[in-house]
Amino acid sequence: MRNFDLENSEHKLKSTLQTRHIVMLSLGGAIGSGLFLGSGQTISAAGPSVLLSYVLAGLMLFVVMFGVGRMVLDQDVHESGISGIIKPYVGEHMAHFTDWVYWATWMAVLIAEEAGVSTFLAMLIPGVPLWVFALLVAVLGTAINLYSVRAFAETEYWLAFVKVAVIILLIVLGAYLLIINDAHLGFTAHEVQKVSDSVAPSFAPNGFKGFLSSLLIVIFSFGGSELVAVTVAETEDPKTALPKAIRGVLVRIISFYVIPIFLFLQLLPWSEVSNPDAPSPFATIFTKVGIPYADKIILIVIVIAIFSAVNSAIYATSRSLYSRMEGSRSKIGQQLSVLNKNQVPVRAILVSSGILFVGVILSAIFGDNFWHFVAGSISFTITIVWIMLLVAAVLMYFKRKNSGHLFLKIVTLLVLLVLIFVLITQVFSNSWTLSIFALIICLLSYFSYRKPK
Template structure:
């Protein structure tokens, strides 16, 4: 393919695309399936508190990202911000950390798609479904950014519509209009409910809740290819916050009201067993016989959507790093349609090789998946740090907040709360492994932390970088999309 002489990505994402991509990125199997295990551990009240606190933290995070993205929109945003506002070494570490996370996640998602398809075709080899899924998302991402935006818009819309239907059916079931008998709020006071295990258990499931919100930062990635980021990003942040809070909180409320936390179905919740998805159980109790097939189709859509978003995010991050000098220059070249085709090809190869290891070397695959486990939270730490430094530098250099197109909420409280909670979540991933001195489990759980430190320290030593003084930080508003050449 011939290359575009400007070597920059093309804008093509509409405001509706950005809003729905950010929303769809945070609604997946974490809500549709794994939410059941959270309720079984902490009770309906504990689950609500955990998701509410995590939702508020994510809102602070998104407003921080929004303030920077509207001031300086760029594809692969937050790695660029870390290098621009904190230290180039941090930008280098954040960029490769995030690229690695999504490249591995694509492999995980195409493996999961095969497991979900076995619900209908149990005797077909799983690798066939994985190959079809990978080919599908590769084609979508290779066509144009508009094709990606449209695909994500409609797949996200399927998830949103499903939640609306679920909430309507759930409320009717609670009041006995569907399902045959009145339930009310009896399960909220059943045995130890609503708060099972008290504060320690709420903190324990807080970690699980965090994974459910992974993907909301995609709004920062899409800013670089939005037609009007200064309109699209603030609107997406506003819409996504309220929708996520309402969807998650109301959905968990309905599940907690209809299914007692002691139900063995909730205890067995896993991301690939649609038969015991709390959504499926609620639909069945309402008398909907086709619930399992419908929810399996929705979960398959969620998995493909996640893989599609992962391919886009990792490709754009690699492209952005090439323009910052953090990756080979060839990764920053685009074709006539503005697609960074070399970055897309490399990401696809890594995802494919990771998938092959799941067949040929399961232990290697498990370590690769583990290595990407905390990278989302590490990226959130980078966003909070970058925004804290950006705003301090902005004020120190004599600028007025009126100059900013969008203001983050509750600065500096927002980024500080985000930093503290993210660090708590990272440290609290597997506390019992430290108590038992289980070094293998410690390694599997926390391997991404030393990997990021190695990237950061290695770049810092090689290039002798330093923390950028606040009066030297470049906070001038600019559209770096026009400077990527």
């Protein structure tokens, strides 16, 4: 006899996400460990020109998400997954390809972020084996997503709230220090001048190569913002919620990335800002102003940011898998597209989150080395997804006469060309093993398509 929980009269995902959830999801998606932990790395690569990297990447993200918003408004019926948005414009085959590439990307991110959470939790609570933390993350993330989409949304809402609160605190403290002219946080004028003489950073001390390296890092750190496109089938009023979330993308990038990076450059000596091995700039500033246990506080925020990525990755992978299996005539497809009484794709979630439990075993075997092994994930596949979203938007602009004016078409085409250049650069800058691995995933995603009978 079949389990009652796996029966549901409505074979569709339930539209329960509210506008506040979508806005905060888009906000949380753009704020990850890359800001709290990796901002020093981007500054080291590009110097002050990193500000331009964040603005340029933010503009590209805005153009991508603006296209997503226009496609949502153009459709009366909203299907699940990214494929549901782009299928009317690029066709079933390329929509299938995009969904599987997106699924594979998030699966890789899922196991990498689990390793990251475990590593940072071990710093907070020494002496506990990494695999214990990995198991805790796997169980907690799976349970939240299995319960209901509302549980996932509420969890992400408050995780994003914590991240935003820390950034706002930094901005307030930084602005106060600048107003009272306490730049460089207690470093003497002689020390500051000595640093300036020895380093003498220009706007782009490492030239175009350094700027491009930082741009690649920033684009990957913005990966996850497109998650709002996956939520379209589970949003109460997608034609209101998604455009509202998208309209504020550029403002959020400037508020939560550009302003903090500007403050780091103003308040810290160049040697301390540009040192990739230095603590998080957030921790440095909070420590300098006398906030007790600042390093521990930022470590907790980093854990929250990475767990947020794990939580979102389970959602993204399960919905992408569900969208591929929905309506399938195969036995496996029918099993994976089953919804429970809360209209949650439980089996798709279990299959997708199952990689976390593989991560538990690998953490037990490899320990600290596991984090370094998986950290070099296939980052450029996010760029492929952005490119596909833009291709779909461009096709819509030209097919629907009233969907976009000439300037919008030109800007979208320019961003598309820039992203193609970025993708080529990412392929050649990554190790050949990762590039080949990603190529195999892309080929499998493309050739696995079977035309519906």
